[in-house]
Amino acid sequence: MDNSEKASFQAGQAKGQAQEKSSQMLEKAKDSAQSAKESLQEAGQQAQAKAQGACDAVKDSINK
Template sequence: MDSQNINYQAGQAKAQTEEKASNLTDKASSAAQSTKESIQEAGAQMQAKARDTMDSVKEATGMNK
């Protein structure tokens, strides 16, 4: 192997490594965004349930009048 061929192969390996790292970063970012959205959705559901519970308590105790 001559040095030009070795340099070419090293460049190829570096490019592949960078591409894999970029793909992993994209996947991690996507997973983080998905988790954030899931947490926000769960929070909204909990708020809605809390409101429903409060409304039920007010109805049951006559506080809604």
């Protein structure tokens, strides 16, 4: 293997490693985004439940 082939091989290896690293980072970002989405959905459901509870409390106090 001459220097040119060796350099080409090493460049190919570096490119492959960079692609793998980028793929791993993208996967982590997707996982983080999914986790954030689930947290926001849960917070929204809790807020909705609290608002419903407040509405029910107002209705109960008016109907007494």
